[in-house]
Amino acid sequence: MGVIHVTDRSGQRHTLEALEGWRVMEIIRDWGLPLEGLCGGACECATCHVYVAEEWLSKLHPPSEEEEDQLDTVVTRPNSRLSCQIIWTPALDGLEVTLAPTGS
Amino acid sequence: MTDHIETDVVIIGAGPVGLFAVFELGLLDIRCHVIDILPKVGGQCAELYPEKPIYDIPGFPMITGQGLVDNLMAQIEPFHPTFHLNQMVESIETLGTPEAPLFRVKTAEGETTFTCKSILIAAGGGSFQPKKPPIDQIEAYEGTGVFYAVRHMEMFRDKRILIVGGGDSALDWTVNLQPLAKRLTLLHRRDAFRAAPHTVEKMRALVAAGAMDLHLGQVSALKGPAPVLEGVTVRKDDGSTFDIACDVMLPFFGLTMKLGPIADWGLNLHENLIPVDTEKFETNVPGIFAIGDINTYPGKLKLILSGFHEGALAAQKVHRYVYPEKKLLFQYTTSSTSLQKKLGVAA
Ligand SMILES: Cc1cc2nc3c(=O)[nH]c(=O)nc-3n(C[C@H](O)[C@H](O)[C@H](O)COP(=O)(O)OP(=O)(O)OC[C@H]3O[C@@H](n4cnc5c(N)ncnc54)[C@H](O)[C@@H]3O)c2cc1C
Ligand code: FES
Numbered sequence: 001m002g003v004i005h006v007t008d009r010s011g012q013r014h015t016l017e018a019l020e021g022w023r024v025m026e027i028i029r030d031w032g033l034p035l036e037g038l039c040g041g042a043c044e045c046a047t048c049h050v051y052v053a054e055e056w057l058s059k060l061h062p063p064s065e066e067e068e069d070q071l072d073t074v075v076t077r078p079n080s081r082l083s084c085q086i087i088w089t090p091a092l093d094g095l096e097v098t099l100a101p102t103g104s
Numbered sequence: 105m106t107d108h109i110e111t112d113v114v115i116i117g118a119g120p121v122g123l124f125a126v127f128e129l130g131l132l133d134i135r136c137h138v139i140d141i142l143p144k145v146g147g148q149c150a151e152l153y154p155e156k157p158i159y160d161i162p163g164f165p166m167i168t169g170q171g172l173v174d175n176l177m178a179q180i181e182p183f184h185p186t187f188h189l190n191q192m193v194e195s196i197e198t199l200g201t202p203e204a205p206l207f208r209v210k211t212a213e214g215e216t217t218f219t220c221k222s223i224l225i226a227a228g229g230g231s232f233q234p235k236k237p238p239i240d241q242i243e244a245y246e247g248t249g250v251f252y253a254v255r256h257m258e259m260f261r262d263k264r265i266l267i268v269g270g271g272d273s274a275l276d277w278t279v280n281l282q283p284l285a286k287r288l289t290l291l292h293r294r295d296a297f298r299a300a301p302h303t304v305e306k307m308r309a310l311v312a313a314g315a316m317d318l319h320l321g322q323v324s325a326l327k328g329p330a331p332v333l334e335g336v337t338v339r340k341d342d343g344s345t346f347d348i349a350c351d352v353m354l355p356f357f358g359l360t361m362k363l364g365p366i367a368d369w370g371l372n373l374h375e376n377l378i379p380v381d382t383e384k385f386e387t388n389v390p391g392i393f394a395i396g397d398i399n400t401y402p403g404k405l406k407l408i409l410s411g412f413h414e415g416a417l418a419a420q421k422v423h424r425y426v427y428p429e430k431k432l433l434f435q436y437t438t439s440s441t442s443l444q445k446k447l448g449v450a451a
Contacts, residue, residue: 068294072357073269076293103236
């Protein structure tokens, strides 16, 4: 067990308990924060887009070609990732992410 | 011009569940028309994962999303359903009584109206609509400076066009609009494109010949007194910015699913899903059914399999509305000559 910190779109920071093997997308959704995750983690929708805090970026697997392709469908920043492509392990205890804005 | 069509059933949504419902209705001699906002049939299977394998369709250890759609189309061929693609169902009007329902269904801009005795809503996660990039004020320019689709190419003649994106739509329109644009610029977040290699090559050749511009970066702001677009500010990965002058911007960021007008049809909704009973998958309005991903009931699983089952049961009740005087006999396709005749396979 460990936690992740998620800043929502209104700027409020939430500390959520994380479970090993869960996708960060699933953890965020499970706690009821407004993250759509339309495709259920299949890397097909980019509605789970988050910004990862600078100091955590290098601790993640770099995005796959498939993830980059999906990131093309939203407006990104250099620290953009799809939260369904980040599997939580204790090495990510304290991970800090911010929900990206959704289009209307 | 408005077309008017009379039929037994209108199916809203040409995803796998709407398609299979055509089959179940067809076996019961019920005619139907199928409407979808997308230009092609297949719903999520065809749009989101055409090449991904599905492993949980009974009888198919493995089949791709598009493969399943192709097979469904072959299976419903004997019933000659009519498809109305590129059309969004906007409104449903109740004309009949609960015992003898009758409905009027209208598509966007009143392009087509239908009168029918039952409606099957097989709208899945909602209608597919273009993704709008989250850029401040973008709505203020929509329809004048910002377009998510090209309906008439002529509208863009002699304009400074900015196309944003790296997929097939972005690249296809780049190549198609370049000859008539005053100047065309393609903007993408990285120097890799998801589009057909042949189209990417064409675009690269145009850039090499100086006939268009290619920039890497992302739009951070729109410029000009809305609704008149004069240009955009682009932010590069290193944080620096620059401006591109343009009269129109065409962002092609793919599609997303939105509930859309379904919310206004007077149906009970629970978290954007339509509650139904599990005997006939009817909504709170007699004669309107909801099957597939769009419905909800205790124990609901959002699986293609479940949607097929729901369509079969809904069809039984639809039969009562369409043929109130006829008794429905339960028959197997393996042994019933009358069913086999309908399928065109009886000797
Ligand atoms: C990546 C991914 C993988 C999946 N893998 C599996 C799997 O392995 N097994 C499985 O069983 N399921 C899987 N699913 C789920 C499966 O795709 C859905 O359960 C299925 O597509 C639901 O079918 P449907 O016909 O109900 O809706 P959809 O496929 O969503 O089709 C609905 C259609 O209705 C149209 N529509 C909606 N509203 C309107 C309107 N107002 N006017 C006109 N048209 C409208 C939409 O444009 C759409 O084409 C997967 C889904 C995804 C995204
Ligand atoms: S949930 Fe769809 S891409 Fe992550």
